[in-house]
Amino acid sequence: MIETLGRTSTPYEVRAVLSLSDRSPVADACRTGHSVWPAPGPPATADETPAVSVGALPLGAGDARLGCLMVVADGPHGFDTTRRRLLEMYAAQVVTRLEADGRPPTTSGLGQAGEPARGDSVLRRIRPGAFTLDLDTGGIEADERLLRLFGIAPESFDGRVEALLSRTVPDDLPALMSFVEPDRRARGVRNLEFRVRLTSGELRWLALSCRVQIAAAGLPDRLLGVVTDASQLRPRVHEVSRVQRLATALAAATTIRDVGSVVVTALLDALRADRVALAELEGDRLVITTLEPPEQNAWPGAWWSAWRAEWPGTPSSSLPRLEAALRAGTVRLWPSDTALQPDLAGLGPGGLALLPLPAEDRVVGVCVAGWDEPHDFGPEERSLLTATASLAGQALVRARAVDAEHELATMLQRSLLPRRLPALPGGVAVARYLPATAGLEVGGDWYDVIPLTDGQVAFVIGDVQGHSAAAATIMGQMRTAIRAYAVEGHAPDVVVSHANRLLVDMETDLFATVCYVALDMEEGNAWFVRAGHLPPVVRDPEGRTVELQAEVGPPLGVVAEAEFTMAAAAFAPGSVLALTTDGLVESSHLDVEEGMRRVGDSLAAADPADPDRMADALLGSAARRDDDVALLLLRYDGMAVRPRRAGWAVWRLPDAAVHARRFTTRTLRKWEVTEESDTVLLVVSELVTNALVHTRGEVRLDLTLIGDRLRIAVNDSSPRTPVKAASMDWEATGGRGILLVDALSESWGSVPLSGGKQVWSEIALPSGESGLLAPEDEATQGNGADHGDAAAAK
Template structure:
């Protein structure tokens, strides 16, 4: 009935009359229901998953039609994963996928990992509101577009019966727990089979593989063609016993036959110069293999039947399609549309060996070219802005959502006689980009040689199109949100700083390099009267839109209290109380400096911010020792002290945020000291050029360290006032 394990009823080892425990009884009943369902519906693979609630994982506990080795990659599925099994359990409904094309559109990652022509059904196992797991069935891709009434009834019946078994076990105090994956009714390995004498008379080699991929029979001609003795091959997997078949692409041909239940051909070279053609014929018990000598691909000058010996093209070379899984990871890591375009053109083109690639999107009824490489320049220009009503292969792929493959230029010209843009290409693939329930564009692949697309390659490329579509849709959303967020941040920072007699000002802001991680760094200069001003710099904790919004509130509060005449310590205290009243979970550092330009002095208060750096007129620099108070937003009654600092004519006061100096793995005090040194060593130059130099140095440092935080810098240079108008606003007694 299968391997031991599978289901276990917790704490119930009672033996029944036939010697089986309660857990084994449940195993047997589920095994029977699963195999009966597969037989009644004509499916060739079936599996049962159980939900492990504490881990939010679905575990496969019983499978029929494939070996444990084959099923293992799909044996653990995260409940949150975008795959059919998880979706059926999450949403409590059947998931039916009629073809690999539909699988690529709805579940591109699953399609990329399962590039075979199959149809599948997943139903949740439930009792009321309790979720137990799921039941999966797989048919060949030749299945009808919909389940028949008989199939649907059989599935629902098995679903309810298994769910009742699980409910009954739980009600009896022995809930079923997943243990080892169990294969149901595996075929035995046989060294000899009836009809062996018959196969010995055939002129070609024949062998048989079981569901584990092991050789259970081969005739003498097959052993001779493979170059090994029969006793060395029986019980072994071909790709393990024969080094020249030890490549994933050959094992994948076996898997393709196993999953699709369709004849699957490939050719391989047995060193030094023996080319062999293999054709795999699968059924529910295993695979029969036909082996014949053949000519090197492309050198016999004859057309071959597609199911016998298709030519090995660059795309079908060993291992090529398996790189697509790695490429899907690269697309997953791509952030913006530009990143997706670079990943597609730089990483995908070389692996699938195409000479031309164009990535097109549909936007407001017209085509936009996101990326184009390898095609003549006129191709991209002709597509950009093209209305979706035009007649072309790419627009048809967008309109229908169906991929199209043209093995040679003549095929394309027969379908679209007016097309004359692809003279330099000889074969084409048009992959619809399907995401969020709609076709958002098309990926056009061009080949410089005629290219027959095998069914397996078509499935793999269609799946890749699905992954590209999801990456592109995610990137477009990111770019839109990022543009809005950056616009919000820019709107909250001052566009122009006021002119104050006797004060030269330069400001710089450099956003972080971490995509959507917009920060809350801010600065401001507030003109109080003709001879006094307030300079502010701060940093709201976090890197998100909330931090940017709070930054705007802090800046407004500081501006309001400063304009009302509050001294530095009171400005910070009042702003702190505002943040407490707002109940924000984000803290803010802030430094406030009142500049008295008539008397050349500054009064400074700080709330957990980095110390300012003062460059004296003679070039010496000093890191100012300012009493540091608590960050804003922590303690309602926090108090702040001030420090009085002389500002002689020609002095430069530098206010900055941590992005200018902080580097991961370095001491912050040492980094501030380096800033002071750079300020001291800077050549005489306009203040704006000095600000640009300091920010550029910081940008180079963070690029080399692969870090990155927002940078805000405010430089203030005091000039001589030959003539002052108005009076300085008093800021209280000096200490």
């Protein structure tokens, strides 16, 4: 297609369809990407018709070339250097308009037989105005078209640039002045869109392309430029509102999945696309994160397989058109009549849009939208697609950062929590921790299950104020401190008081709330303390729920001498205990009272036969959380086989070990434990002897039979823990006792008690021992030596 500029008396004829391999100015310019200015041709007729000048200017470059612009002028000297520069800037404006109209790139040839000349309407709309500005004097040579674009009558124009600047909107004037008054650094073609106000009051958008000519002294001399009406390129009001809604939605997207959901909604609803895919670019591989619709038959096999693969990722080079688009970083639109390779053609037989997602001077992903029915891409759609690509790219980078930080915070949080809960006699405990989705920082919620002596277990849940590394640090310290105080054998109120003083002494601005419940797994009796925390919720075997009420003390770390009241409760077998943090029951749209009521209702409706499902039911299905959530559940079943206990207060006599063995022999005979009696007596003798020799004060021996295990425990008043020798000097007279205990016991250890310690040993018994079926036995309390047969105890 040929467009003549000015009034030419003789057209320059070319064929309607050309090949890139042809030898002609048009083909040469399109093939090389450089303007071609051939020498003037001979007169067109024998009666001395003047020669004409011809120029061919490529439209676009590389894979994105759109075609070629051919210009013809009368006379052999129609295109001097100034006019050539102006025409090149005009060609750039043509490229912008063609891209806005959705003109697909041409790569195989110039035009197709029977194809309408889409550039015809573009050239007729542009009609640019040209000017030459003398930078020293401010005088400007402007054609009539330029003046009419500014709303100035040609006959009233005084030839001064100020007349044009006076029509510019004040907000856009500084940017325009930087073009009119360039410095030495202003090189190459520069582009600007600005507004002018016409005499009628109407605002008009204009697009300026200009180039500075440099004088011999290296200073700017003249400014050459073309100006076109850019109103068609500006988004309309409804387009702006669409982009604003898209930007708002993407600003709230905190995960990659959220970004994909927003983009899919924008393209499916606004442009009525039939399918949308979003993929991240990781290195040279595309990782597909979103496919909509998700049905397998809606996608080519390669795309579906890459999305569903265990290790997803398709090399971008496997899709050549995709790789080229990612490299260029520009939006590519293919109408229904474009030949595409099978994997791309299946995405949009009626039209395909490929949106590289740019961010931080690189491409971070790609979005593909396809239509089944023939689809024409108008300027408005192209504007929306370009805006979607830009905003989605920035949102994708933010989401990656959020995901990485959230994963790091979650990993830190989980590393401070118990890796697994202990198996409990007479009950099943489960726990859940969910990090907040609305923030990036690690939280201070924690839980713990602490086995204690004599069949008691402590259940702890707490929450440190704030979401930060400092809160996580305090949380770890509080959990460790409460566990240490509990294992020492302190009562619940003492444990919480000690933890409170410790946090006060840390001189931190943070405080912590905690609920501590100590439960006797054998009898079902519980003692609990609340320090500013939510009350425990209990579900009885009949399904009724109740909040355990007690006087609430202040949070830990507020008052050094705070008092914490201990309350009691009794659990029947089949009861369920629930401890939680406020993230489950309180949010911006839910008050605490209503949240606790919902917890009670969920606990009552859940099936206690499966504590894991019960915990999941309590958490609910909310996808977004304003705060962390910690949940600890215990189903108390009661002990099917009650432990049998016997105790002996050891006197400090020369034959104290003998009396301890006699007591043990009587107890084993009563419990009908015979096969491992020699082993038990030897362990008792060594533990009691060590306590008497190496400590002062009271020594106590306790025997506990639980199932097929016999536990031997010796309490003394020394905090020093016995250590097994790494090597043994056989000439030494001592040090072999702990080696014997270690060799004979299934397991053994030492735990601190208030003011002392307990050294314990467990010995496995044969499963046929009849002690398992014996009636409940009262604890034997010995206060002196036994005068029975000493030989029977040996």
